[in-house]
Amino acid sequence: MRSALVFSFCLVAGAALAQDKLAPHLGKTVSASDMKRWDIDIQADGAFLPPGSGTAAQGAPLFAEKCAACHGDGGRGSDLYKRGLPSPPVLVDDKKFKPIDGGTTTIANFWPYAPPLFDYIRRAMPWNSPRTLSDNQVYALTAYILAEGKVIDPKLVLDARSLAQVKMPNREGFRPRFPDLMPH
Amino acid sequence: MKKHPTGSRLPADPHVEDQVAGNGLLHRRTLLTAGAAGIVGTGLGVGLTGAAAEPLTDQPWDLEVGDNTPAYQVPSKRTAYIVRTLSNPKFEPRSSIARTPHHLLEGSTTPNGLHFTINHTGIPDIDPARHRLLIHGLVKRPLVFTLDSLLRYPLTSRPAFMECGGNSAPFFSPTPIQANLQALHGLSSCAEWTGVKLSLLLDECGVDPKAKWFVAEGADAPHLMRSVPLMKGLDDAMIALYQNGEPLMPGNGFPMRLVLPGFEGNLNIKFLRRIKLVPGPAMSFWESQVYTEPMPKGPSYNFTFINEVKSFITRPSPGLNMKEPGVYEISGIAYSGRGKIAKVMVSADGGKSWGEAALQGPVMTKAFTRFRMPWRWSGGPAILQSRAWDDQGNFQPTRAAFVAERGQLDSEPAVTAFRNHHFNAVTSWGIASNGAVRHVYA
Numbered sequence: 001m002r003s004a005l006v007f008s009f010c011l012v013a014g015a016a017l018a019q020d021k022l023a024p025h026l027g028k029t030v031s032a033s034d035m036k037r038w039d040i041d042i043q044a045d046g047a048f049l050p051p052g053s054g055t056a057a058q059g060a061p062l063f064a065e066k067c068a069a070c071h072g073d074g075g076r077g078s079d080l081y082k083r084g085l086p087s088p089p090v091l092v093d094d095k096k097f098k099p100i101d102g103g104t105t106t107i108a109n110f111w112p113y114a115p116p117l118f119d120y121i122r123r124a125m126p127w128n129s130p131r132t133l134s135d136n137q138v139y140a141l142t143a144y145i146l147a148e149g150k151v152i153d154p155k156l157v158l159d160a161r162s163l164a165q166v167k168m169p170n171r172e173g174f175r176p177r178f179p180d181l182m183p184h
Numbered sequence: 185m186k187k188h189p190t191g192s193r194l195p196a197d198p199h200v201e202d203q204v205a206g207n208g209l210l211h212r213r214t215l216l217t218a219g220a221a222g223i224v225g226t227g228l229g230v231g232l233t234g235a236a237a238e239p240l241t242d243q244p245w246d247l248e249v250g251d252n253t254p255a256y257q258v259p260s261k262r263t264a265y266i267v268r269t270l271s272n273p274k275f276e277p278r279s280s281i282a283r284t285p286h287h288l289l290e291g292s293t294t295p296n297g298l299h300f301t302i303n304h305t306g307i308p309d310i311d312p313a314r315h316r317l318l319i320h321g322l323v324k325r326p327l328v329f330t331l332d333s334l335l336r337y338p339l340t341s342r343p344a345f346m347e348c349g350g351n352s353a354p355f356f357s358p359t360p361i362q363a364n365l366q367a368l369h370g371l372s373s374c375a376e377w378t379g380v381k382l383s384l385l386l387d388e389c390g391v392d393p394k395a396k397w398f399v400a401e402g403a404d405a406p407h408l409m410r411s412v413p414l415m416k417g418l419d420d421a422m423i424a425l426y427q428n429g430e431p432l433m434p435g436n437g438f439p440m441r442l443v444l445p446g447f448e449g450n451l452n453i454k455f456l457r458r459i460k461l462v463p464g465p466a467m468s469f470w471e472s473q474v475y476t477e478p479m480p481k482g483p484s485y486n487f488t489f490i491n492e493v494k495s496f497i498t499r500p501s502p503g504l505n506m507k508e509p510g511v512y513e514i515s516g517i518a519y520s521g522r523g524k525i526a527k528v529m530v531s532a533d534g535g536k537s538w539g540e541a542a543l544q545g546p547v548m549t550k551a552f553t554r555f556r557m558p559w560r561w562s563g564g565p566a567i568l569q570s571r572a573w574d575d576q577g578n579f580q581p582t583r584a585a586f587v588a589e590r591g592q593l594d595s596e597p598a599v600t601a602f603r604n605h606h607f608n609a610v611t612s613w614g615i616a617s618n619g620a621v622r623h624v625y626a
Binding site for chain 2: 012022023024025026027028030032035038039040041042044045047053070083086087088097098099100101102103105107110111112114115116117119120123124127130131172173174175176177178181182183184
């Protein structure tokens with residue numbers, strides 16, 4: 001077992017071996033619990049989603065309190081946006097996606113997967129106080145935005161399992177620009 | 185504000201010119217040999233101008249003590265107009281974008297203070313002593329590195345251009361937006377980066393064969409994260425610590441950033457603090473909505489990793505108007521995310537005829553290459569274009585060919601809008617008889 005591991009490791013790292021002899025090997029080991037606060041990425045298929053849950057009803061007051069100042073009521077755009085000025089993104093809009101025009105994309109009409117919405121809220125929002133929301137609050141906000149966009153039933157309890165199962169309307173709407181660069 | 189002079193004017197000798205393409209384009213050897221022209225007379229002759237200079241006199245600065253020598257020097261106050269343009273000068277709660285003034289620069293390296301940058305939640309004030317880089321996920325040993333520890337590793341230096349996927353977005357307009365080069369192509373810059381090869385650190389962690397991708401994440405407020413094929417990490421990816429010989433600029437990722445030569449700017453994660461080897465992509469916000477290319481029909485493009493071959497003329501360009509007829513040097517920048525620039529062709533008649541430009545060496549892979557072309561402007565209308573080829577056989581499409589595949593918007597967008605991405609077709613500058621330079625489609 002060990003030799004198999006070492007062998008496959010060498011295959012991947014072969015190109016670096018010459019340099020490796022010169023490497024001082026100064027990386028320090030770290031335990032899973034000590035990296036937990038930073039380990040926040042979610043895979044498109046929902047892998048790594050944390051425990052917890054939330055609903056659109058729980059998300060609505062949170063959104064009004066923490067998000068609406070920039071994104072507008074219901075995520076439909078701030079006053080700046082309505083005046084045609086540069087503004088934070090609109091999250092919910094009934095407009096249809098128009099070919100060529102990236103200006104007409106929304107979460108509901110464009111994103112291929114739902115878990116990245118949880119990922120983005122948790123890592124980046126609110127804009128001026130990121131990483132202050134609990135995982136339950138992030139699930140609730142994710143549920144609220146998806147329900148406002150008519151992607152999910154407003155009563156759906158969103159958790160790791162149900163969020164991974166949300167089928168976004170535009171799931172099949174993409175192709176990789178450089179297929180030869182995509183890992184197999 | 186001082187006006188910047190137009191393209192450098194060379195003295196003319198009508199007897200030795202060697203026209204290679206329509207409307208006054210001269211052979212590039214005219215430039216290459218110009219240094220020796222005074223001796224052998226094969227290039228553009230020197231000392232043949234007719235006009236007399238004004239009498240040479242004392243100036244205040246050569247009769248008095250100059251300024252004190254500063255500890256860190258900044259450009260002359262006489263060139264204080266050479267600055268980046270800012271999209272969000274009042275720092276409202278949204279992204280801040282600073283564009284490079286290519287029309288006022290030369291060579292193939294962007295000065296650190298003028299390198300373009302986009303920051304989505306401001307520039308973090310990172311204490312380098314407390315910054316950490318974590319590499320984990322599908323590895324045998326998750327490891328943490330400090331800046332000090334990385335400085336003990338073998339360092340490598342290389343130039344690499346950095347280009348936002350949204351650079352040149354105004355060209356999706358159905359009509360040519362009247363703006364200068366900085367507004368049109370200013371989200372592209374080139375620096376020499378020095379750092380540690382990522383492959384070396386991955387080797388130390390021990391890559392699990394199940395890993396196909398890695399996600400890279402910054403230590404800024406949005407914790408900006410992108411997914412990158414692991415193959416790129418094992419190829420020429422670098423953890424950069426220095427930019428043009430000094431520590432990274434704060435807006436360019438201090439104290440460390442990922443550099444993925446040739447890849448879309450946003451993937452080159454700044455303030456890098458975490459790399460996690462994973463089985464699949466995250467499809468993060470940036471790859472689900474922002475850096476995707478809606479097409480005229482059918483599925484949108486995503487995972488547009490590479491910035492493809494591109495060139496544009498920096499002088500003359502809109503705002504740098506021509507003065508009197510005579511010989512000028514056309515100057516521009518070419519680059520390819522796939523390799524080295526092999527050839528740049530220049531046209532002065534809107535693409536009817538082309539002459540090959542001189543490339544300033546050394547030509548480096550995935551880096552800016554300066555090209556130059558001598559041109560005798562007759563004083564009549566002209567349309568200047570450049571078109572680049574790389575050593576992998578890729579070439580820059582004409583605008584018509586690009587639009588046939590990728591489409592264009594049905595009305596003119598704001599010049600600062602990003603309605604689509606990854607435009608790399610030919611750019612055209614129209615010269616009027618009065619010397620005014622405008623953006624045109626040709």
